[in-house]
Structures are given as structure tokens and as C-alpha cells.
Amino acid sequence: MAQTQEAAERELTMSRAMVEAVASEMRENDEVFLMGEDVADYGGIFSSATDLADEFGHDRVMDVPISETSYIGAGVGAAQAGMRPIVELMFVDFFGVAMDQIYNNMAKNTYMSGGSVNVPMVLTAAVGGTYNDAAQHSQTLYGTFAHLPGMKVVVPSTAYDAKGLMHSAIRDDDPVVYMFHKRLMGLGWMPSPTGPKTDVPEDPYEIPFGEADVKREGSDVTVVTLGLHVHRALEAADALADDDIDAEVLDLRTLVPLDTDAVLDSVRKTGHLVVVDEDYRSFGVTSEIAALAAEHALDDLESVRRVAVPDVPIPYARPLEDEVIPGVDDIEAAVRDTQE
Template sequence: MSESTVTRNLTMSKAMVEAIAYEMRENEEVFYMGEDVADYGGIFDSTEGLLDEFGYGRVMDVPISETAYIGSAVGAAMQGMRPIAELMFVDFFGVGMDQIYNFMAKNTYMSGANVSVPMVLTAAVGGTYNDAAQHSQTLYGTFSHLPGMKVVVPSTAYDAKGLMHNAIRDDDPVVYLFHKRLMGIGWMPAPDGPQTPVPEEDYTIPFGSADVKREGDDVTIVTLGLHVHRAMDAAEQLAEDGVEAEVVDLRTLVPLDDETVVESVSKTNNLVVVDEDYRSFGVTGEIIARVAEHDVGILNSVRRLAVPDVPIPYARPMENEVIPNVDDIVKAVRNIER
């Protein structure tokens, strides 16, 4: 996409909605369903304005039954429609997990590829605003661990739009996880980074294509979502001490861009992986393992930062303690053995 097409800055929520609206105009089989997505416009502005254009027939508020409406989305997708089903919070996935994992993810395989399930499951992830243990998880790793689903985690408005276009057009089920802190809604201020120039035209970002958000020679910081911006802030602090950090934004977990990560670590020989999911059996360990399996000799030093294996606390000081912040990233880089 040429620079001449970039004419305005958008918040991540507006970029997502723009992509969804475009796809709904282009294809009458695309529709959106979820809790508070019609009249309210999504509690994180994920569907703001869609009802006015497309009406209740294509922007549907549903009963509080994740099993029912995710199952309905799976059935609609198998019949050739392209539904987008929203989990208000990713923490609610457990209620509809049978529909997600045993049907959405598996039906193409179980049918011998005679049916496809072209649907998008969106969900808000992440903490940092004190909503306690049942509304503050990320759970990227949970979905990535289960075969049959592509997993997308944008960190900027530009990426959010391109990845959403690609997700809706994909013939396989896609789990599209947006961090609520990045959406740019009035009552939850976002960092400066997520609001970016976004072309008016439609465009896609291929799945499995990580993005080097900042180049550096001394250490590779691999991360995604909110922590891309925390890593960028940490990199600026480190640069004042002469340490140049390369920040790699994974953008998608399934498929995972091993090549970009390995290329960066081959240059820096030091790896710090930062994630807001849980530490054990998670994204941080997977990234480190894949680099080591490729060539353990390129690893001089490794650190990982993630949420310890405890429920996300409600109290602000405790929540701040368990979710990695800029200072934690700076400290981890300074402690590597270069």
C-alpha cells in the first residue's frame, strides 16, 4: 500500500469496524453476532456504527448463551455464510468451548474436508484495568495450543484492519483477539502507539507474518498485543544506555512466523520474550523452544516475562505486580549476559 493512500489516523476499534463494514458491504453472507454488539456497539466499540448501516438482521444481539450463539455461527459457516461471533471477554470461552474446539476447529477435519468453517471468533483480552480474575486474561496460548484454528493478535490500527480483512475472507476459523487497552475507547485510554495511519482502501496482512516494529543489534524482544508498546517504550529507555533492542511483533500465533524471530535472534544472539498470558506452558516457552530447536548456538542469553501462574488480581497494585510492565522489560534486558 503506497504512502499516498494513508490519509488519516484511526484508533484500533475504528480500524476494525472499517474492515468489518467493508466486508459486510461486499458480501451479504457476512454478519456479526454477540452480546451488546447491536444497540450498544460493543462494550469496547468493536461494532460501533454497524447497526445503523446494516440493521438488526446482520448485527445481532444474542442471549447470554455462548454455547448457543457460537454453535449457531458454526452452523451458519458450514452452510456458506461468514459469521463473526464475539465473546465479550475471552474469559467466557469456557462456556462455549465445546462449540469452539469440537466443532468450529474440527468440523473441516472430521468431514474429510467436505465442509469448511469460514467464521471469525473475536474476543477482548487482557488486564490493566482492574476487572479481576474472570475478565482480565489473555489466553492466547489456549487457542494456539488447539489445532484447527488460526489465532490473530493485532497491536496497531493498521494491523487490526489488515488482519480483520484477512480473517473474514479466510476459509478456516480464525480467533481474532483484541486487547481492550489498545482499542482507543474514551473510558480506557490507550497508549500512543496503537493509533496509526490507516489507508481508506481495503488491504490484507498475511497470517504468519511478524513485523519488526523496531530494529536493533543487541537484543531481540519478541512480544504481541499490548506488550508491543511496552517493549517499544522499554527499547527507548535502553537506547539511552547504548543498548539497541529489536522489537518483533508476532501479530499472529497460528501460523507463527518462526523465520523472522530466528533471523532477529541470529543477529542479536539475545532473546527476551514478553507475554501477558500465563508463564507455564505458554507463548514465551514456545518461542524460546522454537529458536533453540532451529539452532541453540545462536542463543547467548534468554529471558521470559509473563503472568505468573495465579489468577489476575482485582486490586490495582497486585494486578500491576503480575502483569509485565516497561520496567520489568528494561530489567530483563539489562540482566542478560551479553
């Protein structure tokens, strides 16, 4: 019993939790394989594939040339042939060179074939800034992928969620875009905030898509967010509590499908909504959640505020990057504004 309890309470970083889920699925199903740039010998530049090549070899954990068009296309073909590929897009910013394969093939082929083929493929992608890597390596682009029909979109914020969502993604018969924030991975050279490293059970488990998670209960205002900004929202909520402002923090966890009931239930309870996102402000997650609340909970809604990246490329210079990416202070200010 002591050993079981100890195993249940072990803490993992988000990267280790992801790798553990992938390894488990690869042991159970020979059709699961991983490919991407620097995922084999290097283990992924964000530790998303550490040690997998040592266990499964280079036939199932494959480094690929710098040609996203070719290897994502190969992943689509492998999925349609009955395999379950996990394909890593090193930075989500690189989606442009392979958008035909992602959206005109991966996302649409089941529909275009009248359901005669499935595409059980997981496209993983590192997202986010806050470490000064400039405009082509620092975006989140949540809204871009969630906007395009045919793909499920998941965004874990903790190690527990990362493992459960990865199991669900690999087992799903539809294409899944799995977006992990670099800052949450637990890397030595990019320290994580307090929070992503959590207790993770050893046994496999699934987290169903479309189920948001209340990371902090509250009664005065609802903060809806995802990814890195779950932790920034929680930090802001702790500071706001000192002034008797009780903020509820709702982690969406998946954008497609979206847990609309969780959002509306919380908004109807608190009457105030703040939506926080590291994506661009226009045409994104903040707009969608605000519109959802206005359409379905307007009678209960007293105020709405959006906190997001302004519509500019992410700057390289640290002070400028800090200015455009929402911080804890920005979330606090938006919440306080709803209470006036």
C-alpha cells in the same frame, strides 16, 4: 492528489480500524454478518461494532442472549452452511462455557468431515487486563487457543494491523480467532498507550497470516512479543537506548501460523532473546518461542529470558494487578540481564 495523500495519512483508533474492515466486507458480501452480546444497539462494549447496526440493520448485526454456547454454535452452523459469520465472545475468559462449540466444532469439523465442510468463521474476543476487572475478565489466554489445532489465531497491536488482519480473517475459509486487547482499542474510559493509533488506508488491504513485523530494529537483543506488550516493549527499548542497548522489537501479529523464520532470523542476528507475554508463564507463548530458539538457533543464542504473568489468577486490586502483569520496567530488567 492532495485528497488522496490526506486520505492515506488519516489516523484511526484500533476499534475504528476493525469496524471499517468489517463494514467493508459486509458491503461486499451479503453472507458476512455479525452477532454477539451488545454488538448492535450498544456497538460492542469495547467499540468493536460501533454504528454497524445503523448501516446494516438488526438482521445482519445481531444482539444475542447471554448464552455463548448457543450463539457460537449457531455461528458454526451458519459458517458450514456457506455464510461468513463474525461472532464476538465479549471476554475471552468466557470461552469455558462454549469450549465444546469452539474446539470440538469450529476448530475440528473440517477435519472430522474429511474436508467436506469449511468453517469460514471469525471468533473475536476481547483480551487483557490492566484495568482492574479481576480474575474472570482480565486474561489473555493466547497460549490456550494457539495450543489447539484447527484454528488460526491473530493478535493485532496497531490500527493498521487490526484492519488488515480483519480483512484477512473474514476472507479466510478456515476458522480464525481474532484476539483484540481492550487497552489498545482507543476507548475514552480506558486510555491506550502511545502507538496503537496509526495511519490506516481507506481502501481494503490484507495482512497475510504468518508474517511477523519488526516494529523496531536493533542489534543487541531480540524482544518477541504481541498485543499490548508490543508498546511496552517499544517504550522499554527507547529507555534502553539511552544506555546504548539496541533492542529489536518483533511483533508476532499471528500465533497460528507462527512466523518462525522472523524469530530465528532476529535471534541469529542479536544472540539474545527476551520473550514478553501477558499470558501465564507456564505452557504458553514465552515457552514456545524460547523452545523454538533453542531447537533451531542454539549455536547463536547466548541468553534467553521470559517475562510473563505468574501462574496465579489476575488480582482485582490495582497494586496486585500491576505486580503480576509485566510492565515496562520488567522488560527493561530482563533485557539488561541478557547484556551482563
